Amino acid sequence: MGVRETLNLPRTDFSMKANLARREKEIIDYWDKNKIYHKLLEKKNKGIFILHDGPPYSNEHIHLGTAMNKILKDIIVKFNFLKGYKSPYVPGWDNHGMPIENKVVQSDPELSEIVRDPGNLKKVEVKKIIREKSREYAKKWTEIQKDEFKRLLCIGEWENPYITMDPAYEAEELRFFSELVRKGYIYRSFMPVHFCAHCHTVLAMAEIEYKDKESPSLYFSMNFNKDSSEPFDEDSEILVWTTTPWTIISNLGLAFNPNFNYVEVIADGKKFILAELTLDRVKEELGWENVQILRREKGDIFEGKEFIHPFFDRISKGILADFVTYDTGSGVVHIAPGHGKEDFEVGMKYKLGIISPLDDSGRFTEEAGRLFKGLTTDEASLKVVDVLKERGKLLQFSKILHIYPHCWRCKNPLIFKATSQWFLSVEHLDLRKRALSEIENIKWVPKNSINRITPAVAERPDWCISRQRAWGVFIPALRCKKCGNVFLDADVIDKLAERVEKETCDAWLNHDLKEFTTEKTECNKCHSKELEKEFDILDVWIDSGLTSLIVLKHRNLPWPSDVYIEGPDQHRGWFNASLVLGVALKGKSPYKICITHGWTLDEQGRAMHKSLGNVIDPMEFAGKYGAEILRIWAGSSEYTQDVKLSDEILERTVEAYRKIRNTYRFILGNLQDFDPEKDSVNFDEMLPFDKYILSLLKLKRDKWIENYENFEFHKFFKDYYNFCVVELSSFYLDALKDRLYVSSKSSRERRSAQTALYILLKELLIFASPILSFTCEEAYLKMPGLKQESVFLEEFEEFKFYSEEIVKDFEEIKKIRELVLKGLENTRQKDIVGSSLESNLYFEGNTKILENYRDYLKEIFIVSDVFFEKPDKFEEFLEDEDTKIKVYVTKARGEKCKRCWMYSEDIKDDNEFGKLCPRCYNVVKQIRGVNA
Numbered sequence: 001m002g003v004r005e006t007l008n009l010p011r012t013d014f015s016m017k018a019n020l021a022r023r024e025k026e027i028i029d030y031w032d033k034n035k036i037y038h039k040l041l042e043k044k045n046k047g048i049f050i051l052h053d054g055p056p057y058s059n060e061h062i063h064l065g066t067a068m069n070k071i072l073k074d075i076i077v078k079f080n081f082l083k084g085y086k087s088p089y090v091p092g093w094d095n096h097g098m099p100i101e102n103k104v105v106q107s108d109p110e111l112s113e114i115v116r117d118p119g120n121l122k123k124v125e126v127k128k129i130i131r132e133k134s135r136e137y138a139k140k141w142t143e144i145q146k147d148e149f150k151r152l153l154c155i156g157e158w159e160n161p162y163i164t165m166d167p168a169y170e171a172e173e174l175r176f177f178s179e180l181v182r183k184g185y186i187y188r189s190f191m192p193v194h195f196c197a198h199c200h201t202v203l204a205m206a207e208i209e210y211k212d213k214e215s216p217s218l219y220f221s222m223n224f225n226k227d228s229s230e231p232f233d234e235d236s237e238i239l240v241w242t243t244t245p246w247t248i249i250s251n252l253g254l255a256f257n258p259n260f261n262y263v264e265v266i267a268d269g270k271k272f273i274l275a276e277l278t279l280d281r282v283k284e285e286l287g288w289e290n291v292q293i294l295r296r297e298k299g300d301i302f303e304g305k306e307f308i309h310p311f312f313d314r315i316s317k318g319i320l321a322d323f324v325t326y327d328t329g330s331g332v333v334h335i336a337p338g339h340g341k342e343d344f345e346v347g348m349k350y351k352l353g354i355i356s357p358l359d360d361s362g363r364f365t366e367e368a369g370r371l372f373k374g375l376t377t378d379e380a381s382l383k384v385v386d387v388l389k390e391r392g393k394l395l396q397f398s399k400i401l402h403i404y405p406h407c408w409r410c411k412n413p414l415i416f417k418a419t420s421q422w423f424l425s426v427e428h429l430d431l432r433k434r435a436l437s438e439i440e441n442i443k444w445v446p447k448n449s450i451n452r453i454t455p456a457v458a459e460r461p462d463w464c465i466s467r468q469r470a471w472g473v474f475i476p477a478l479r480c481k482k483c484g485n486v487f488l489d490a491d492v493i494d495k496l497a498e499r500v501e502k503e504t505c506d507a508w509l510n511h512d513l514k515e516f517t518t519e520k521t522e523c524n525k526c527h528s529k530e531l532e533k534e535f536d537i538l539d540v541w542i543d544s545g546l547t548s549l550i551v552l553k554h555r556n557l558p559w560p561s562d563v564y565i566e567g568p569d570q571h572r573g574w575f576n577a578s579l580v581l582g583v584a585l586k587g588k589s590p591y592k593i594c595i596t597h598g599w600t601l602d603e604q605g606r607a608m609h610k611s612l613g614n615v616i617d618p619m620e621f622a623g624k625y626g627a628e629i630l631r632i633w634a635g636s637s638e639y640t641q642d643v644k645l646s647d648e649i650l651e652r653t654v655e656a657y658r659k660i661r662n663t664y665r666f667i668l669g670n671l672q673d674f675d676p677e678k679d680s681v682n683f684d685e686m687l688p689f690d691k692y693i694l695s696l697l698k699l700k701r702d703k704w705i706e707n708y709e710n711f712e713f714h715k716f717f718k719d720y721y722n723f724c725v726v727e728l729s730s731f732y733l734d735a736l737k738d739r740l741y742v743s744s745k746s747s748r749e750r751r752s753a754q755t756a757l758y759i760l761l762k763e764l765l766i767f768a769s770p771i772l773s774f775t776c777e778e779a780y781l782k783m784p785g786l787k788q789e790s791v792f793l794e795e796f797e798e799f800k801f802y803s804e805e806i807v808k809d810f811e812e813i814k815k816i817r818e819l820v821l822k823g824l825e826n827t828r829q830k831d832i833v834g835s836s837l838e839s840n841l842y843f844e845g846n847t848k849i850l851e852n853y854r855d856y857l858k859e860i861f862i863v864s865d866v867f868f869e870k871p872d873k874f875e876e877f878l879e880d881e882d883t884k885i886k887v888y889v890t891k892a893r894g895e896k897c898k899r900c901w902m903y904s905e906d907i908k909d910d911n912e913f914g915k916l917c918p919r920c921y922n923v924v925k926q927i928r929g930v931n932a
Contacts (some may be wrong), residue, residue: 003899005743008750008928010669014782018661022122022910024774025351028150029520036790037155043793046084051076052548052561052591055092055164056095056575058141059099063150064600064608065567067618067640071634072565072597072713074154078770079708084795089156090551091149095138095165098199100412101471118200118360124509125536127470127894131506134471138165148619151723153269153793164543170473171501171545172550176585177475185428185584186465187485188420188477191352192344193464195417197362197376202421202465203414204405207541213404213413215243216381219286220388221272222254225306225315232264232295236271239282243400244339246380247416250355251563253317253335254307255346257324258300267291267462275299275324275331276626286396289371293462299324307657312369312391318649319350336813338418341461343854355416360468368700377415377734418452421473424770426580432457435579438589442685445711446640452571452596457579458571463538472537475510476516480523481530484918487523492516508533529695545577546592560588562758562868565595597639603646615647628774629653635771636717660772663724664779666733666759670740676785680751687818689856690756692810694731696800697763701799704767713771720768730758731814735859735897742900744923758784759801766794812849813860816885818919820861823876823889832875833891837901840865840892842874846884864903899924 031037051073073089080087110130114120121127146158160171180186193202221237229236240255252698256262261276267288274282276296283291305318312326316335323342324333331550337347339355348353349668352467357367364380371387372380388394405414435457444450462674469861476496479486495516499507509719513533522529582590591705601607602614608616609652621630633653637643687854700723707716735795736753743750761783769776769791782793820841843850843864850857850868857866876889892903897917904917910924 001322001912002405004033005859006899006913006924008107008670008673008743008745009664009741010369012665012669012674012782014665014779015247015525016659016662017628018775020628020774022779023370023624024151024153026338027155027774027777031155031779031790032052033395034789036156036792040081040155040792041086041088041788043632044081044084044086044795045085046156046795048558049077049080049083049085049087049563050552050557050561051080051089051563051565052551053090053092053569054564054566055544055547056145056160057099058093058095058138058145058163058753060141060146063617063795064616064618064645067148067152067565067630068600068634068639069597070149070152071631072595072639072761074156074637074773075631075713076563076565076711078095078155078773078792081792082770082794082796088555088557089433089553090160090162091146091156091158092162092547093138093142093145093164093553094540094544095135095163096537096543098201098230098467098471100134100138101130101469101603104130104137104471105149108133112800115603116449118353121200121468121470123536124535124559128506128509131509135165135504136490138163151619151622153631154685160462162547162554164540165504165545167501167504168554169550171497171537171544173473173555174476174493174497174500175582176546176549177473177542178490178497179585180424181488181490181493182427183584184425184433186422186488187425188422190418192339192341192356192416193421194405194414195358195362195419195488196412196414198359198410198412199407199469200360201469202417207408208414209406209408209411210403212401212905213406214399214401215404216245216397216399217241217243217283217400218245218388220248220310220393221395222310222316222393223309228306231301232273232296233271235438236264237275238332239274239330239395240332241270244377244381246377247336247393248310248340248384248388249312249364249372250336250338250357250887251309252314252337252347252352252355253319255319255321255335256299256302257322257325257326257331258303258320259322260299260324260326260680261296262299262331263293263301265291265293273332275326278329279616279679285674294517310389311391317350317352319346319352320882321346330426335391337857341414341416344518353480358415362415362417364753370674378428381882407440410886412903416624421464421487422477424463424465424584426460426462429584431580431584432460434587434731435583438579438583440799441595442589442591449568449571449594449596449640452568453575453579455596456572456576460576463539463577463580464540465538465542467539469537472540473505473543474895475534475536476508476525477534477536477539478513478521478527478531478646481532483523483526484522485525486534487525489517489521491518492521514761524617541577542572542581545581548578549582549585556754556800556928560590560592561588561589563593563595565597568596568598570589570595572836595640598642601642601644601647603644605644606708613876625650625654626774629657631771631773632657632717634711636721638714646879655770657775659729660768661775662722663733664727664761664775666729666762667757668779668782671754671761671784673745674751674758674784676755676758679746679751679754680758681748681755685748686752686755686881687749688806688810688853689735689860690731690752691801691803691806694759695807696727696810697760698802701767701796705796708770716767717771719778720764722865724764726828731817738900738902739859742920742923744926762794763764763799765791765796766796809852810851813853815883816850816880816887817861818900819878819883819885819887820889822835823878823887824863824874826878827889830875835901837864838892839901840867840871840890842867842869842871842888842890842901844868844886844888845879846872850885864894 077087077089175296176563195202257868263276264273303320304317335343336355337344357365364375476865548561578590704716739753764774775888776791824836871888871890874890879886894903894905895907898914900922907915909919912915
C-alpha cells in the first residue's frame with residue numbers, strides 16, 4: 001500500500017468534460033420517459049402560477065431571439081415549480097395569417113399563377129386550396145419548432161400544446177367575437193387604412209414597420225375658383241407641398257391652420273399664398289428672389305373658399321385644421337380623405353366626400369380617369385408630375401428621404417386606401433380609458449416599459465380587424481342582396497361556432513348559408529331575407545389576443561395569468577391586443593406582470609440578418625456547444641436591454657460553465673463514500689468553517705430567491721457564479737482539501753465537511769437548475785442518498801443552517817486572510833517558499849477572534865502552523881490598520897510530512913511511509929488496524 005492509497009482522494013463519474021451537444025438529448029429523453037413534467041404538476045401544491053405563452057408564428061425555424069424568449073420563459077416556470085407551485089406551461093402556436101398564406105402561394109407555381117389576379121382570391125374554390133395547403137404548412141412547422149424548443153431543455157406540455165388553427169380554438173374565438181358583437185364593440189365603416197398592395201390586404205398597427213423611403217417632394221399650385229379669391233387677387237395661386245403626388249388625384253380640399261398668418265407675395269412675376277412662418281425657408285428652396293409681401297391675413301379666412309383642382313374639373317374646398325404645421329412645406333396641406341386618417345377625419349367634418357380609386361393590387365381604377373387607370377401609385381406619382389408640369393402648376397420637383405410605413409411581412413411601402421372594413425371601437429363603453437386604468441394595476445418589468453404600453457394604447461385608433469385573405473378565422477358577415485348592406489348577426493356567429501368545433505373554420509365555405517340562419521335572420525337595414533356570405537377573415541392579432549381567455553378556460557386554469565413575457569414590439573402587438581380584448585370581454589388585464597426583453601444582436605450591436613452574414617442559428621449552436629451554454633447566455637444577460645452574442649461572449653460563457661461544472665465535480669468526488677442518512681453531522685456539532693459556509697449560503701439563498709422573484713436572473717447568476725468561484729473554489733473548497741483527503745475517513749472532521757458539501761451541492765443544484773437544467777439534473781442524479789427522480793421535484797425548503805455569530809467572526813477572519821495572502825504571495829515572489837504549506841504565520845495585535853478559532857486557522861490559511869507572538873526572525877511582515885492586526889510570515893519549522901505535506905516539529909518515522917506528522921501517523925495506524 002502506497003501513501004496515495006491511504007488518502008481519501010475524490011472519485012466520481014461526473015466527468016470534467018460535459019459533452020453537452022450529445023448528452024443533453026439523454027436528459028430530454030429521461031424527462032420524457034419518466035414524465036417529469038407531469039409529475040411536477042401532480043406533486044406541487046403550494047399554489048398555482050401561470051406563465052401564458054405568447055404564441056410564436058409556425059413559419060420557418062426558430063431564431064436566436066425566439067430561443068432566448070423560450071429559455072427565459074422556461075427559467076420562470078422552473079423556478080416556480082421549485083417554489084412548490086403548480087406551474088403549468090402550455091406552449092402555443094399562431095397558425096393563421098398572411099405570412100403562411102404567402103409562403104404557400106409562392107411555393108406552389110399553380111397557385112402563384114392563379115392569384116396574380118387578386119379577383120381569384122375571392123373564389124371559394126381558391127380559398128379552399130389555399131386553406132388546405134396552409135394548414136399542412138402550419139402543422140409541419142409547428143412540429144419542427146416544437147422539437148427545437150424541446151432541444152433547448154425547455155419543459156412543458158409539448159404533447160398537448162395549443163394551436164390557433166385547432167377547431168376547438170377557432171370555435172371559441174368565434175364565440176368571443178359574437179360576444180364583442182353583442183356588446184356593441186364591432187362596427188363597419190368606410191375609411192382609409194394602411195393597405196399593402198403586394199399582400200392585397202389591410203394591416204393592423206402592430207403589423208407596420210417604419211423605415212426610410214425615398215419619395216418625391218414637390219411644390220405645386222392651385223387657383224381660386226371664380227369669385228372665391230376675396231380679399232386676395234384673383235390670379236393669386238395657393239402654394240402646396242406634398243411627398244405623395246399620386247394622392248393629388250383624389251384631392252378634395254386644402255387645409256389651413258387658423259392660427260397662422262398667411263401672406264400673399266409676388267415672386268418671379270407670379271403671386272402665391274403661403275404661411276408667413278414658412279416664407280424664408282420656401283424662398284430658399286424655390287430660389288425666389290426679390291419677394292414682396294402684398295397682403296397678410298389670418299388662416300381662418302380660407303374656410304369655405306373654393307379652389308380648382310390642378311388637372312381635373314373639380315372643386316376643392318378650403319378647410320381649417322390644427323395639424324397643419326410650418327416646419328415642412330408651405331403651411332397648406334392638400335386633403336385627400338380617401339388616403340389618410342387625418343384627411344378622412346377632417347373631410348368627414350367638412351363633408352368633403354371620399355375618392356379612393358385604388359383596387360386591391362394598388363392600381364388605379366377607372367374612377368381615376370384614363371390618364372391614371374391601371375397605374376401603380378409610384379407610376380401615378382410620376383404621371384402626376386408630368387401633368388402638373390404640362391399645366392404650369394409644378395414649381396419644383398425633387399427627392400426626399402423620410403420615415404414611411406412599410407409592411408412587416410413583405411417589407412414593401414404601404415398606401416392609405418379608403419375601404420369598407422370591420423373595426424373594434426376602442427371608445428365604446430370607455431374601453432380605452434378602462435384599458436389605460438388597468439395598465440396602472442400591472443407590474444411592468446422593466447418599470448419604464450409602462451412608458452411604451454401607455455402611449456400605444458392611448459394613441460391607437462379603432463382596431464381594423466378584417467382582412468381580405470383566405471387563411472384565418474372567417475368573419476361570418478352577411479350581405480343583403482337587395483340593398484348591399486353588410487352586417488353581423490351574433491346568432492349566425494354562434495351557430496357557425498358549433499359547426500366549426502366539429503369541423504374547422506372551413507365550415508363557412510363548405511355549407512350553405514341556410515345552415516347558419518333562422519327564419520328571423522334578415523337585413524338589419526331593409527329587412528330583406530335575401531342574403532349571401534362575406535369571406536373576410538379576422539386579423540391574426542384577434543387570434544393571439546384571445547389566447548389566454550381561450551387556453552386557460554379550456555385547461556381549467558385560473559384567469560388572468562400571472563406573467564406575459566415577449567419582445568419590445570409587443571407593446572403595439574400581443575401585449576396591446578390581449579389587454580384590449582381582456583378589458584373588453586372580462587373587464588381586466590389578462591396578465592398581472594408584463595416583462596419585456598430586448599432584441600438579440602451581434603457583437604457590433606447589429607440586428608441579425610442573413611444578408612449581413614451574422615445570423616446565429618440556435619440549433620447549430622446547440623449542436624456544437626450545447627443548449628446549456630445558450631441557456632447560460634440568456635440567463636446571465638441583462639435581458640431587459642438588447643442582448644449581444646459574439647465569439648468573445650461565447651468564450652466567457654463557456655469558461656463560466658466550466659468553472660461551475662468543476663465545482664460540482666469536486667464536491668461529488670468528495671461525497672463518494674458519504675451516506676447522508678447515516679453520516680451527516682448535526683449543524684451544532686460541525687466545525688466552525690463548515691458552519692460558516694452554510695451560514696453564508698443561507699444569506700445567499702435569500703438573495704437568490706429575491707433575484708428570481710424580481711426576474712433579475714442576471715443578478716442571480718453573477719452572484720451564484722462568484723459564490724462558486726470565489727467563496728467556494730478559491731476559499732472554502734481549496735482550504736478543505738486537507739481535511740477531506742488526509743483526515744480519517746469516518747472522522748467527525750471529515751464527516752462535518754462532507755455534510756456541508758452535501759447540503760451545499762443540493763442547494764446549488766436546486767438554485768441553478770432553472771438555468772443550468774442539464775448539468776444540475778446530471779449532477780443531482782449522481783448525488784448520494786435518497787432523492788427525487790429529478791432536481792425539479794425538489795423545493796426550496798426552510799434553511800435552518802445559520803449562525804449569525806460565526807458569520808460576523810468569519811467576515812473578520814476573511815479580512816485578515818487578505819493580509820495573509822498578500823504576505824504569502826510576497827514570500828513566493830522572493831522564492832523563499834513555494835507552497836503556502838511551507839510557511840508558518842505569527843499574529844500580534846487584536847487577535848481575539850483569531851484565538852477563538854486557533855485550532856482551525858491552519859486549514860483556513862492553508863499553512864503548516866499558526867502562532868500568536870512575534871517571531872525572532874521572519875520573512876515578511878504586514879500590518880492592517882482597520883483590523884489592528886500584524887502578521888509575520890516565516891518558513892515552516894520542522895520537517896515535511898510525506899502524506900499531508902505539512903511541516904511539523906514532531907515528525908514520526910513510519911516503517912512503511914517514512915516521515916509522518918502525528919495526525920497522519922495516527923490515521924495510517926488506524927487504516928492498518930482496519931485492514932488487519
